[in-house]
Amino acid sequence: MTDVLISFVSLTGSPGLSTAALALTWCWPRHAVVAECDPTGGRALAVFDPDGRHGRPGVFELMLQARTTPIHRAMAGQLLVLPDGTGRHHLLPGATSPLEADSLDWRRLTSLFLELGTVDVLADCGRLRSRSAPAPVVAASDLVVVVVRNCRGSLQALVKAVDLIRAETGVVGDGLCVLVIEPDPRAHQRFPRGEIAKQFAGAEMPVIGGLSWDPASAAQFSELHRPGRRFATSALLGDAHRVAGEIGRRALERTSRLRRPLVEVRHGR
Template sequence: MIDVLISFISVNGSPGVTTAAMAMTWVWPRHAVVAECDPTGGRALSVFDPDGRHGRTGVFELMLQARAMPLHRAMSSQLLVLPDGTGRHHLLPGVNALREAESLDWRRLTSLFLDLETVDVLADCGRFRSRATPAAVLSEADLVVAVVRNCRGSLQTFAKAVDVVREEHGVFDNEGLVVLLADPEPRTHQRYPAGEIGRELGLTIAGTLPWDPASAAQFTDRHRPGRKFETSPLLTQARKATDEIGRRAMERMSWLRKPPPVVNGHVR
């Protein structure tokens, strides 16, 4: 089965892109890699390897090793198995500094993601239009998921940015760009109905992640989950969003990568 590449972005602030990408990889039904492609740096290595037993590992080291060995082999040496008990979900840590991100060949790395067989890649691309944004990871993705906080300010900012996203990456259409809502702190922000938001934006709302700071911290602070982590509101909703996002990514991938028709022995 061919793999899919799904890229996660935000357009303002920090609405939970890393949490969304990590949580969905954690519950992904197939083999998957969460790749930290945020040019401002990755944090997951310190979460899952706080003692530094694995040393420096990640996307920058992958590209360095690829100078002396095939890219696929270099990647396998840079992956960490996520401790979810399945053995089929991995982490590719991000860069340590912006200068590393600026030196990376993102197009070559994207080709690697697309060439993987039976391994889906969920790429955390951070904030859209930030310095050194990995444009290739976005423009070549089978599906782009915009993580938007469900509050007035974030929704207004995203609504203004949708056209810019589409213009800068022409492959983004209503089928290729979906929204994943992240609920805000309920005591300080008003939330809006997902259906209403979808109609206003003209985009599909692929799911909603609840306000669950204790569970989110397991992906952004230090991973020390309690007994109820697997049934937490965050992972419960992530599973639902995964079903919808995975289905849409597979459908669009089949359309994007469909071989051209052959007529009279010639490719049209």
């Protein structure tokens, strides 16, 4: 099984990037880790372990342990199993503060992700161009997903920043795609998905899907995880299943295509 590294980034504001990354990992078709690489700090540990029973695992502790411990063993000690019932999806909590994030060696962390083998890593990298941004993680990704809110201001900002995004991420070709987050319909004018796709078609940034406005389900990933009976069949998870499959397919296809020449050279073909 081929492993992939996928980064999720946003341009401005808070479009729901962290919630999207967690929901997609929850529905991911393979073994996966959602890694909180947002330099402003991680929040998901408090969502899934509010009582602190698992201590303080995270990216900082992982890098410390990886100095003297094999990567898989070091990683295992820093992961929290997401309670989705599969046992295949995990959380790697982020830094506790921007100050701790400043001390992280993102290049080393990227290398650790790439050494995991048969585990896909979905990295929540926060806003582009933010202080202490995890640029090496984004640059090494097989696919970069730009998360945008479906409202006029966010979409216009993204259209104007396509060249900036490519320059900041270093991603060429089909390595960029767009994930649309539906906002509160009472507060924002929303646009048809097809119309949004046309806006980015010329920039080779396909819209790979969207996540519905579903505040009750989103709160299970952003506030406190205490799901009710309807959570499993919620609109958010239904969308997340479809989008996760599409993102995974694109990432695997691109990874296989880009890595194949390296394999052939290595074997002297």
